Amino acid sequence: MDAEFRPYRSLLYIPGSKERALDKARGLPVDAILFDLEDAVTPDAKATARETLKEALAAGGYGARARIIRVNGLDTPWGADDVAALKGAGADAFLLPKVNRAADIDALADLLGDDTPIWAMMETPQAIFHAAEIAAHPRVQGFVAGTNDLAKELGCRDRADRLPLQMALQTILMAARAHGVIAADGVYNQYKDEDGLRAECEQGRDLGFDGKTLIHPAQVAIANACFAPTDAEIDLARRQIAAHAEVETTGQGVAVVDGKIVENLHVETAKKTLAKAEAIAQMA
Ligand SMILES: CC(C)(COP(=O)(O)OP(=O)(O)OC[C@H]1O[C@@H](n2cnc3c(N)ncnc32)[C@H](O)[C@@H]1OP(=O)(O)O)[C@@H](O)C(=O)NCCC(=O)NCCSC(=O)C[C@H](O)C(=O)O
Numbered sequence: 001m002d003a004e005f006r007p008y009r010s011l012l013y014i015p016g017s018k019e020r021a022l023d024k025a026r027g028l029p030v031d032a033i034l035f036d037l038e039d040a041v042t043p044d045a046k047a048t049a050r051e052t053l054k055e056a057l058a059a060g061g062y063g064a065r066a067r068i069i070r071v072n073g074l075d076t077p078w079g080a081d082d083v084a085a086l087k088g089a090g091a092d093a094f095l096l097p098k099v100n101r102a103a104d105i106d107a108l109a110d111l112l113g114d115d116t117p118i119w120a121m122m123e124t125p126q127a128i129f130h131a132a133e134i135a136a137h138p139r140v141q142g143f144v145a146g147t148n149d150l151a152k153e154l155g156c157r158d159r160a161d162r163l164p165l166q167m168a169l170q171t172i173l174m175a176a177r178a179h180g181v182i183a184a185d186g187v188y189n190q191y192k193d194e195d196g197l198r199a200e201c202e203q204g205r206d207l208g209f210d211g212k213t214l215i216h217p218a219q220v221a222i223a224n225a226c227f228a229p230t231d232a233e234i235d236l237a238r239r240q241i242a243a244h245a246e247v248e249t250t251g252q253g254v255a256v257v258d259g260k261i262v263e264n265l266h267v268e269t270a271k272k273t274l275a276k277a278e279a280i281a282q283m284a
């Protein structure tokens, strides 16, 4: 599926070392899988995780889900070996953790030696200050907010409203939108707390994120629902497009729907809503 139209409502991390989870993902309704070789894999399991993941990708069965491999940082003992082992294994993209500058993207691109898209974990203070230059890198396709690492770096408290993280989250979004990059929100750690997850998904959706990164299958349905256009939004989009088209025939540029003005820019948003709904329907 073309990355421009692909939905990214739910992006599920799967430890590269867990065969059972790698298999289970073949039947989960996720938009993307983040095959993890970094934090979810212990140092002594790194080498076998590479092989386990390579075999899972070779076996296939992941359908339309985007397959994204998170390698270890290139300044760790494992990063370069991860790339050497997994390049050419059929991933749709590689995700680099602890990115600080655009030069870090160059380093991964050099090791890959092909044109596979690169995603950046935005999880260090340096990354937030250099968000625009990272997003502008021609190889960067997506950003993932690393809210655990950001909280660790900031020394902030874990608050339900994520107030201490708002500047970072919005900077990630601004940079992503300035350069046409996909933006995925961070994980919600209390994976058995559905209400908390729903509230955080709603906040991420309100801010403008494309979707949420997840750590457990039980989180998928909530993220998929929150980041999809609702029936009411689809209905409104259709009515806005129709109403604007009608006034245009009379030489006017402004329609009114449900008491609110509809101009060209609203029509663009409405068309994006319908395109997103269509892309989601194609994933089913
Ligand atoms: C959190 C977990 C350790 C819980 O594992 P477990 O106790 O095994 O869960 P369940 O028994 O409820 O599992 C039920 C079935 O679901 C499968 N499963 C579990 N998790 C996943 C998954 N992520 N993907 C696919 N399938 C999964 C189990 O195998 C069970 O299957 P079955 O037996 O067939 O019924 C565990 O969920 C887990 O390890 N999650 C991933 C954690 C992870 O990836 N962490 C790293 C990413 S988050 C991060 O790094 C943050 C970021 O960098 C930042 O800075 O913020």
Ligand SMILES: [Mg+2]
Pocket: 039, 097, 121, 123, 146, 148, 149
């Ligand atoms: Mg992290």
